[in-house]
Each structure stands twice: as C-alpha cells, then as structure tokens.
Amino acid sequence: GAGVSQSPSNKVTEKGKDVELRCDPISGHTALYWYRQSLGQGLEFLIYFQGNSAPDKSGLPSDRFSAERTGGSVSTLTIQRTQQEDSAVYLCASSPGGHAVDEQFFGPGTRLTVL
Amino acid sequence: GDSVTQMEGPVTLSEEAFLTINCTYTATGYPSLFWYVQYPGEGLQLLLKATKADDKGSNKGFEATYRKETTSFHLEKGSVQVSDSAVYFCALSDQKTSGSRLTFGEGTQLTVNP
Numbered sequence: 420g421a422g423v424s425q426s427p428s429n430k431v432t433e434k435g436k437d438v439e440l441r442c443d444p445i446s447g448h449t450a451l452y453w454y455r456q457s458l459g460q461g462l463e464f465l466i467y468f469q470g471n472s473a474p475d476k477s478g479l480p481s482d483r484f485s486a487e488r489t490g491g492s493v494s495t496l497t498i499q500r501t502q503q504e505d506s507a508v509y510l511c512a513s514s515p516g517g518h519a520v521d522e523q524f525f526g527p528g529t530r531l532t533v534l
Numbered sequence: 535g536d537s538v539t540q541m542e543g544p545v546t547l548s549e550e551a552f553l554t555i556n557c558t559y560t561a562t563g564y565p566s567l568f569w570y571v572q573y574p575g576e577g578l579q580l581l582l583k584a585t586k587a588d589d590k591g592s593n594k595g596f597e598a599t600y601r602k603e604t605t606s607f608h609l610e611k612g613s614v615q616v617s618d619s620a621v622y623f624c625a626l627s628d629q630k631t632s633g634s635r636l637t638f639g640e641g642t643q644l645t646v647n648p
Binding site: 450523 | 565566568570576577578579580583585623627628629633634635636637638639640641
C-alpha cells in the first residue's frame with residue numbers, strides 16, 4: 420500500500436518568507452509526527468498529533484512554527500518568517516495508534532533551504 | 535529528560551566483517567528501543583525493535599538486545615555486506631515520560647567496502 424508522502428520534496432525560500440510543508444500519512448494511522456533533521460542538531464521531535472489534536476507540541480522551536488491536521492489525515496507544518504537556521508530536512512511519520520511500542524513509518528522528507 | 539548516545543562515527547568496514555554499533559540510553563520510565571536505518575537517498579525505516587528488558591530484536595541479520603542493567607541496545611551483525619552501507623539511528627520511546635515520540639541518537643554512518 421501507499422506509504423507516507425510529503426510535499427514538496429525540496430523548497431528553497433528567502434529569509435522572512437512563510438512556507439507550508441504537507442504530509443499525507445498512511446491511511447488509517449491515527450498518530451502523526453513531525454521531526455526535523457539537520458547537521459547540527461540531528462533528528463529532533465517537533466510535534467505529535469493523535470487524530471486532529473496535538474497533545475505534544477513541546478518540540479516546536481519557536482512561535483514561528485505551527486501545525487495542523489484535518490480530517491484525521493493530512494497535516495501541514497507552517498513556518499512563518501523563515502530564518503536561515505530553519506534550513507533542514509523536515510520528516511513526517513505516522514503510526515497506527517500512537518503507542519510507544521509502535522513502529523513509526525517515515526516519509527521521504529522535505530528539504531528546506533532558507534537563503 | 536530522555537536521551538540516547540551512539541558511538542562516534544563514521545565506521546568503515548570490509549565486506550564480511552563483524553559490526554557493532556554501541557548505543558546507550560537514559561530514561562526514567564520503561565522505554566521501547568529501536569534501531570532505524572537510512573539508506574542513501576531513502577527515508578528512515580525501522581530495522582528492529584525491543585519493547586522490554588532482555589528482549590532481542592532481529593532483522594536482516596542484525597540483532598540488538600535490550601539490556602536494562604547497562605541501559606544499552608547495541609547493534610550487531612556477524613557479516614556485513616556492501617548493501618548495509620547506510621546511516622543507523624538508535625532511538626527510544628518512553629510512554630510514561632514523553633509519550634510515543636522518538637528520541638534519537640546522533641546517527642552512525644556505516645560504509646562497507648568490497
């Protein structure tokens with residue numbers, strides 16, 4: 420079946436612009452996660468959704484970052500007023516039930532470059 | 535808070551060599567432990583997992599045993615192949631303290647030469 424998909428695959432933007440990153444999880448997965456992978460910081464957790472609710476937003480680095488999930492499916496991560504330090508690969512993952520023992524299935528990522 | 539420490543990389547081996555990548559963790563609860571792998575040009579995928587002490591996860595010839603007494607989850611393979619060249623990430627998930635989010639180690643780049 421289809422895996423997790425993300426769009427765009429690459430995004431180049433200018434400092435100060437807003438960007439939206441999209442994630443389509445595996446159908447039926449109730450849990451959705453956003454992570455960020457960068458050279459200096461490794462893989463960092465950003466936010467977790469269970470259904471349309473976000474019980475854990477503790478990883479969002481600043482109030483410029485926000486995310487939503489609609490219909491228990493697609494999620495959008497929005498970064499406002501982008502900064503050069505936001506350059507990274509943004510990964511989305513989904514899992515069947517959001518339990519700690521569950522495998523998380525990762526998408527291919529969106530590579531964001533802020534000039 | 536929870537944390538994962540992996541051995542310093544990168545690691546370069548010849549084909550058929552024995553592989554060990556060390557991983558230790560800090561957690562206040564009873565975490566589940568994972569090894570994820572990222573092949574060149576591909577996304578992260580689960581390699582193996584263990585959800586309680588003394589469990590052994592295995593897949594594709596790789597093994598790791600959940601050692602609570604040493605807080606470790608070292609990855610081993612008896613005979614590596616060129617196709618095993620990838621970045622390997624140790625990770626934990628601790629439902630009690632941090633829910634189901636994954637906390638990752640730094641990653642270890644493995645290169646296997648023919």
